[in-house]
Amino acid sequence: MKKITVIGAGNVGATCANVIAHKDLAREVVLVDVKEGVAEGKALDIWQTSSINYFNTRVVGTTNDYLKTKGSGVIVITAGIPRKPGMSRDDLIKTNAKIVKEATEKAIKYSPDAIIIVVSNPLDVMTYAAFQAARKSANKVFGMAGILDTGRYRAFIAEALNVSPKDIHALLLGGHGDTMVPLPRYTSINGIPITELLGKEEIDKIVERTRKGGGELVNLMGTSAWYAPGAAAAQMVEAIVDDQNRIFPVCANLNGEYGLKDIYIGVPVKLSANGIEEIVELNLNEEEKKMMNESANSVKKVMKVLDDMKLFED
Numbered sequence: 001m002k003k004i005t006v007i008g009a010g011n012v013g014a015t016c017a018n019v020i021a022h023k024d025l026a027r028e029v030v031l032v033d034v035k036e037g038v039a040e041g042k043a044l045d046i047w048q049t050s051s052i053n054y055f056n057t058r059v060v061g062t063t064n065d066y067l068k069t070k071g072s073g074v075i076v077i078t079a080g081i082p083r084k085p086g087m088s089r090d091d092l093i094k095t096n097a098k099i100v101k102e103a104t105e106k107a108i109k110y111s112p113d114a115i116i117i118v119v120s121n122p123l124d125v126m127t128y129a130a131f132q133a134a135r136k137s138a139n140k141v142f143g144m145a146g147i148l149d150t151g152r153y154r155a156f157i158a159e160a161l162n163v164s165p166k167d168i169h170a171l172l173l174g175g176h177g178d179t180m181v182p183l184p185r186y187t188s189i190n191g192i193p194i195t196e197l198l199g200k201e202e203i204d205k206i207v208e209r210t211r212k213g214g215g216e217l218v219n220l221m222g223t224s225a226w227y228a229p230g231a232a233a234a235q236m237v238e239a240i241v242d243d244q245n246r247i248f249p250v251c252a253n254l255n256g257e258y259g260l261k262d263i264y265i266g267v268p269v270k271l272s273a274n275g276i277e278e279i280v281e282l283n284l285n286e287e288e289k290k291m292m293n294e295s296a297n298s299v300k301k302v303m304k305v306l307d308d309m310k311l312f313e314d
Contacts, residue, residue: 146249
């Protein structure tokens, strides 16, 4: 691919750009930020590792100059502010929706055919905001959450069983955060169901830790995670650039799948050079359906907050 753009040069965006460069997924990675010099500095720092880590991808940074992003095949949006003490959820949504809206509109102006991956939080509603701003087919606009959540889930399972995380296959559905829907029934270690190796109580503890995974890191560091989110977004970029047809859980727009409509929520999809090639609809049992519907109701409430702000009315 000729060019990939990462909007937002904070910890997540810079990590994502770094991983993309290391994988040599494009001739050029453009890192964009609104803060003077930050994107330029981080891009230069990454580029100076090229001869050390043996990659050819040129990494450049720019302060709010979207002309330099022209012709990007993939745009990753990580821009936004973290929730601050005393800030309401609605205030965070309003602030970050405006940031995501502006970034999407500016990027699409110069790269109208680009696939958009959203990483900004609150994830589900920010993906919805980018979709409205981009005015593109829903299979070209989706969010990164499920790969991060399954990454955490698999890491915790690997610890519990003292096995390689490479052998663990897992899946999650639903919104990003407390209402995510882990699926132990679809979790296995090299083909062996997790229920054969761990008891229900142990699995439930891992599931709960996964749900609170982001909060655990904030409590430890005083800020949000970046290595795993950045790497997860880069893995989605890789699947698109290399046309891999990987099955990944992503935040996608549903139009009847899982009995849900007009909602952005986490589901397994086939990811290719076309973006979302298809949504994989699993046969859920009654308990799983209940959890999925509860998660969807929670996401829809947040989406309504954005709708009520009327940011996207002409």
